[in-house]
Amino acid sequence: MDLTVCPPTETAQVDVELLSRARAVRLNVSGIHTLATQLGAGFSNLTPRRIRTLREAGLVAPVPGPWAMDWPELFVVGEVLDAHVALPMRQRRCID
Template identity: 45%
Template sequence: MTVDHLFVSRHELQQLSDDLHAVRGLVEELAITVARLDRIGRGDRNGNRTKPSEYPAPMNLGAYQAGEDLHTALVFCVNQVCEQRGITDRPGDTTPKLAAWIDAHLMSVGTTQGAGETVHQIRDAIRNVRFQICPPVKPIDPAALTSARRTRLSANGIATLARRLADAGDERYADLNRRRVKYLREIGRITPVPGPWKPDWVLYEVGDVLDSHERLRDAANLPDTA
């Protein structure tokens, strides 16, 4: 326990808060991966990547299980805090609402016995969700990247993929984030792909976004010849 009666450090609580803020977007992206509308996050319930011919199931079980594990970890944390701290104001049962409640009660989480293990369980579950949405690409396999370019992802999914590419050494995509995708759409460089998915799902072809991002960067770096 720290001098301010916390079972985890303030730094760990801040890291947890940062992860919790991303949960709503991750849940939306995970729903796409579970439905297998993307072809990057495919895997079994243990996170093992599989070939299409090896995995004919109509949904991504690995992604589904990751969502269930995250929900379970959040529910456990809420119950633990409420029971030990005598809190009766419980959140709704959806994953985003649970995450928002925990973020709003971080100090109560920190002063709850067993908080260290609970915080690690939540962060591990969030890391697994991120993995299922977009597995690491290290080193970059040209064939896998070619396949990824044909997938359809939301702005969140593309930003996650761009981070993976940048981490693998391709600095061209280091600044391809969600705001960048939105900007590319606003200036008419990319358009969403129509399809038979939910009306609030805005998906783009990955290759189109990567190419448009790179062309705009190249144009911005051209010397002024006027």
């Protein structure tokens, strides 16, 4: 029996209006992930781990501010989205 397991090849449309409004918003990692799932194609794989990778690569940085020590860091959504598009993701291989 041949079994091929791959992610679906369908591409959903990006909600352009939502994307343009979201670019200036400051959110924490969890908020960005939640927003990314609503934006559609190209952003559904923007996970907290991916944002951590973008930060470690020096592509994004938290917004400086007078935050309390136990508050989550905030990021400008547009910067995170741009960095996500700019840094290629590791391609997963299909299992044959």
